[in-house]
Amino acid sequence: MADTLHRVLRGMPKAELHIHIEGSLEPELIFALAQRNNVRLDYASVEDLRRAYAFTDLQSFLDIYYAGASVLITEQDFYDMTRAYLKRAHEDNVRHVEMFFDPQTHTARGIAFATVIDGISRALADARSEWGISGGLIMCFLRHLSEEEAFATLEQALPYRDRLLGVGLDSSERGHPPEKFARVFARCRELGLHLVAHAGEEGPPDYIRTALDLLKVERIDHGVRCLEDPELTRRVAKDGIALTVCPLSNIKLCVFDALHQHNMRALLDAGLKVTVNSDDPAYFGGYINDNFLQTFDALGLDAGHARQLARNSFSAAFLPASEKQKRLDEVDAYFAEAGLA
Ligand code: HPA
Numbered sequence: 270m271a272d273t274l275h276r277v278l279r280g281m282p283k284a285e286l287h288i289h290i291e292g293s294l295e296p297e298l299i300f301a302l303a304q305r306n307n308v309r310l311d312y313a314s315v316e317d318l319r320r321a322y323a324f325t326d327l328q329s330f331l332d333i334y335y336a337g338a339s340v341l342i343t344e345q346d347f348y349d350m351t352r353a354y355l356k357r358a359h360e361d362n363v364r365h366v367e368m369f370f371d372p373q374t375h376t377a378r379g380i381a382f383a384t385v386i387d388g389i390s391r392a393l394a395d396a397r398s399e400w401g402i403s404g405g406l407i408m409c410f411l412r413h414l415s416e417e418e419a420f421a422t423l424e425q426a427l428p429y430r431d432r433l434l435g436v437g438l439d440s441s442e443r444g445h446p447p448e449k450f451a452r453v454f455a456r457c458r459e460l461g462l463h464l465v466a467h468a469g470e471e472g473p474p475d476y477i478r479t480a481l482d483l484l485k486v487e488r489i490d491h492g493v494r495c496l497e498d499p500e501l502t503r504r505v506a507k508d509g510i511a512l513t514v515c516p517l518s519n520i521k522l523c524v525f526d527a528l529h530q531h532n533m534r535a536l537l538d539a540g541l542k543v544t545v546n547s548d549d550p551a552y553f554g555g556y557i558n559d560n561f562l563q564t565f566d567a568l569g570l571d572a573g574h575a576r577q578l579a580r581n582s583f584s585a586a587f588l589p590a591s592e593k594q595k596r597l598d599e600v601d602a603y604f605a606e607a608g609l610a
């Protein structure tokens with residue numbers, strides 16, 4: 270029975286809506302790029318680096334994540350990183366990806382915005398033509414940096430407006446509330462960009478409320494702390510605001526002590542539009558199907574949950590209505606064929 274459910278989870282069509290492309294950089298690729306670009310690393314070997322992936326909270330992860338990203342120098346580096354992720358996603362039957370990238374991590378090191386976005390976009394275009402994966406880019410502002418720096422980044426992005434699906438907000442959550450970026454998000458809204466923000470991962474439920482009220486985001490990234498506030502939970506459920514949940518990330522960053530204590534089932538039971546995602550798969554021990562399989566095992570979820578989560582992933586995606594319906598129909602057909610509809 271578990272084998273059947275695993276097969277269904279692996280094979281079902283799905284969208285990934287919460288993946289930081291820099292977080293897909295595997296230690297082997299970090300070392301290969303460091304060598305190619307003559308970048309010095311503070312780690313002696315792949316094993317040595319992997320051993321450092323013992324995080325106690327979000328900040329302890331971010332410090333290593335930004336260090337890892339320092340090996341990315343050329344357009345080809347950004348292509349190779351993105352290509353490796355998309356190949357892996359394709360193997361997990363991901364049909365649509367909305368991918369975060371952090372331009373400020375690179376422009377602060379003197380890398381041109383064009384180098385970053387050209388490499389990532391070329392890999393996305395190739396994945397579309399080779400594997401039929403649709404996708405888009407969500408440019409994230411680093412919330413530990415200033416509003417002024419976010420505006421400067423938006424300015425650099427303007428020539429590439431057509432390549433962006435939307436903008437997001439990531440990095441250190443505590444002490445950097447959504448309102449810090451209210452004016453930047455208002456400008457992005459005028460530009461017709463979709464809006465999302467990380468909130469309620471480590472930060473309090475109130476950051477979810479202010480992300481909705483002041484930034485006017487359409488989805489909440491993580492949002493697992495929503496349940497601490499019943500009124501907010503009812504509102505998020507009623508308004509159909511999706512939460513892009515990342516179970517393995519939550520364990521690695523000590524948001525929950527163990528996967529069997531994760532609140533994914535409670536979130537679903539509360540009627541929230543939950544999706545399953547990998548966040549930073551190279552750092553957190555698994556890609557999207559690892560997240561599905563391990564969470565289903567730990568929480569005893571069933572095929573009904575699988576279908577709901579696959580449907581939610583497309584329903585929450587920023588896809589044109591006709592494209593969305595097509596993907597939802599594919600999910601329904603998949604479950605009907607498996608005799609699970
Ligand atoms: O999980 C995350 N949270 C906040 N910022 C991030 N940047 C990469 N991953 C994350």
Ligand SMILES: [Zn+2]
Nearest residue numbers: 289467490548
């Ligand atoms: Zn994230």
